Amino acid sequence: MPLVLKEEIIFNKELVPGIFELAFISEYVSQRAKPGQFVNIKCCDGLDTILRRPLSICSVNRKNNTVIVAYRETGKGTRYLARKKAGDKLDLIGPLGNWFHVSDEYKSIAVVGGGIGVFPLLFLLQQNPCAFKGAYIGFESNTCIVMEKEFLHCSDKIMLATNDGSKGFKGFVTDLLALNLLQEGSKGKINGEKYDIIYACGPMPMMKKVFELASKMGIKCQVSLEQRMGCGIGACLACACKVKHDGDWHYKRVCKDGPVFWGEEVDFDG
Amino acid sequence: MPLVLKEEIIFNKELVPGIFELAFISEYVSQRAKPGQFVNIKCCDGLDTILRRPLSICSVNRKNNTVIVAYRETGKGTRYLARKKAGDKLDLIGPLGNWFHVSDEYKSIAVVGGGIGVFPLLFLLQQNPCAFKGAYIGFESNTCIVMEKEFLHCSDKIMLATNDGSKGFKGFVTDLLALNLLQEGSKGKINGEKYDIIYACGPMPMMKKVFELASKMGIKCQVSLEQRMGCGIGACLACACKVKHDGDWHYKRVCKDGPVFWGEEVDFDG
């Protein structure tokens, strides 16, 4: 039975202003987690924030049972989280949700992440044994870039974009992706980058764009969605996301049916 | 103007199970505090407990600006307080309330404290320069005794009672007081203990008893009351205590008109 866990924090450090990386020890989570899943954290004891906060699993070490999450200090909950120190206990439930679809058939994969959306993609790259792994990651500016080294380490090619051009490609990561994909499309296999599947996580408009590009190129595409959650385990139906279904649509649960969905399911404007 | 202070904690240690002594540095409080006054503490940030908790000032060192309070872990607020560590900040307002009446005319004073009621009395003894200071302090049992050494240090005579007789006199501290006062009354000045004023702090029935004894002996008597507070500064009228007034009665404010009252004012059964 999955449990409400109290796990020990190993470190909790600020990577760039406002973005933190937190490691904890959890045999339970580390041995079960699959890329795309999340943990749901009670950021403070008591009533100051009551709902748990979902954070994607960013990296796992199955040998020493460490799990890493990374988060932006956004509001009350993550502010409490940011105050935690090594040795403190983390009250969490997880791993929760479904995971990215992986298959031996995918010889070449790409991940496209924007901002804090990059974190679950790192875990995916780390775990994925396929032949070629491309990483497109976008940040607002040079000062917000996190985990670049980790992405370098576990991808075969890394493409970086910043909105203000302070590092890498200037513009949206989707523009960078488009440039590469379309180039390839018209002039044939240039960089050896032909993807069997693209996994995306980031702001909704970004993921929409990625899916559109992937569709155009006939590449499979999965996206990882966000929604405000109640229970995180599939019971309350708070975390609705609109998915197409037999010409009609209905609401699925981001926490249980997701957070990962096939691009074609998702109603990106819903 | 009195301020909402954020003061640094020096230590916060458990004296006996469930009773803590907390020291903080505060020039503002230490330079102004008079025995009988209290500080009002926000025990946690945020909404988990919202009202401040009043704690009597137990000791002050004007030279190095340290202030000591001591408290029993009773509920949510004091539980938060008990978790604080050296270096943490304490959000407090104070010194608040009135203080024990002191006068050159009082050559010989006694304090009578029960349980956590002993704390403000210690401060009184420490600050009081009078000729003879007697301390009657009562606890439930040997295992609950706190600050005995400090009381020894600043009183000329210390009389200790425990309900279960595990140390000192067996019974209520008021019985011990009665024994001594009445003995004196009937057989003249035996121990040199003739008091000009008795100060009491503890459970209501205890203080009532002390006042009755004092009245009988013609000794002045002050008591320090407790009541649930809202603002702690005299505005909300939550902390009502019934005082006699011109044959009638009305409610005074424990936080502003008190916590110290003359025994004859108080309606102990109100």
Added chain:
Amino acid sequence: MASSPGSNGKYNGKVNGKIVSLNLGSTNPGNINLEVEIAGIKFKNPVIAASGTYGFGREFAEFIDLGRLGGIAVKGLTLKPRKGNRPPRIAETPAGILNSIGLQNPGVEGFINDELPFLRKCNTAIIANIAGSTVEEYCELAEILSGTDVDAIELNVSCPNVKEGCLAFGNTVKGISGITREVRRYCKKPLIVKLTPNVTDISEIARAAEINGADAISLINTITGMAIDVHKKKPILANNFGGLSGPAVKPIAVKMTYDVAQTVKIPVIGMGGISSGEDAIEFILAGACAVMVGTWNFVYPDACVKVLEGIIKYLGIYNHKSVYDLVGKLELN
């Protein structure tokens, strides 16, 4: 304050500031009778999962043995499946949450075919919570469910989150009388009427439900509220308004439970902000013979079990032999 004999666990803690130590079973020490009876149904204990917060039990079955619960009130059911409201459907507020799920559910037939068989195997009482837009819909729901083996039917006349709203039935004496009377005719199961707190005088509503055939009252449903994202200058919920629940509402819920228990003779099920055994005891002292736990299940999926354990601990500490030793035993000052 004697320790409870027959127990095998251990409790070290404080009662009224005093440290007590007693032995106490982690489940039910043999000699405490936790059973409560509501409208002829026996609940093995007084802790029931509140409607809409427990789905149809499946997800929680991954965390706890559902057989430990007194009962489960399932997600509100409508005649046809409902898609529910647009997201975001939830917002956190001080010590509470606002929700506007909008009664997303598979419809009563979907429930009967796909969910009830699983639930029936769980060895706990099953309460079907129903909601409609017309009296006829409620009656039809009650009739259909009367043909199943649910243990009781709970009339949700107070859901604030649907436009065609059932709230209208719940906030007037006339509305509640009419719907209770009609549904009663079709309902062959014990009928629990669940009250909305969004009324001036909840006692008169409760009495109207009682007079018109309710077997029990449950309360409170959520309180209408709104939270605004000041940066977007829009409500956080896509539905703009929602229902407030969680610890924040507890003092309101306890007062209303007390008022209703003072007014009606039928059993009262209390809820609103319960997150511990002591919270539950507040409602029981106020007159409820059972409690429902809602929002707290989101925070701790084993909340219901923890509340039950807290109740047992309390009964043990004060040497009570039955929940009924406490029901309505509040002494006013």
Added chain:
Amino acid sequence: MASSPGSNGKYNGKVNGKIVSLNLGSTNPGNINLEVEIAGIKFKNPVIAASGTYGFGREFAEFIDLGRLGGIAVKGLTLKPRKGNRPPRIAETPAGILNSIGLQNPGVEGFINDELPFLRKCNTAIIANIAGSTVEEYCELAEILSGTDVDAIELNVSCPNVKEGCLAFGNTVKGISGITREVRRYCKKPLIVKLTPNVTDISEIARAAEINGADAISLINTITGMAIDVHKKKPILANNFGGLSGPAVKPIAVKMTYDVAQTVKIPVIGMGGISSGEDAIEFILAGACAVMVGTWNFVYPDACVKVLEGIIKYLGIYNHKSVYDLVGKLELN
């Protein structure tokens, strides 16, 4: 999100997750107009201390310059001095408090003689909050106070803590209509009617007040509640019941403020759980042109000033020139 010119302080913080840095006066940057007008009275800014939480200002004057406040609503006044209820009069609840002060006050004459002269010197608007047990008492109070230099009179028709209760006036259209109409005849000052949230439909109550002569509406007063000491098996408050206030009630209060602002044309003063500038902005967006801060004054005696500073900061960040740029500017989803 431009910084506000003319300011001399500095603000580094986050808006919507983005870090912004702007200069901003610690008080009012020159070009923002904080003034609001309610029933002809000009309040220098929209932050008013809520009745019953500020006494007659004296205690807070030790902490802040009362002249910084938009106004002060004084403790509820009755014709004769009142002793108030037995203690305990306050209980802490999740993110809230229950109180049952019971209108302890020196009586209207005591106020006029002993408190008003001090308050008048404070350079802030003074609102006299009045409560009675009969319509006649309310009228007499209004008449007496109309002869003083208070700026406005606030009708407390909603105090849940006194047995002979003024609550009865506040929770029906008939009650509110009658009392507003009568008091209006004697009241020569701007008349603010303060509403109780303990009603089914607050809009109809607000409209009744408006129709019968109210110049403004303030809301919400406290919500009836109860907290039980499970160890003593008694209510914590000696009065058994009390009024809930503080952050816990905010979503309820915001919703009601919105509903009332949608209904009436007269100005609305919003309150209930405000503890920051952003909380205040929620009420203003919902349609209030001023706010009152109550319970939070107990936690931080400078709460009103902090709320004001928060409002100014917000106005600065979004480059608004006046509070009225925001009043009722909520966009529904």
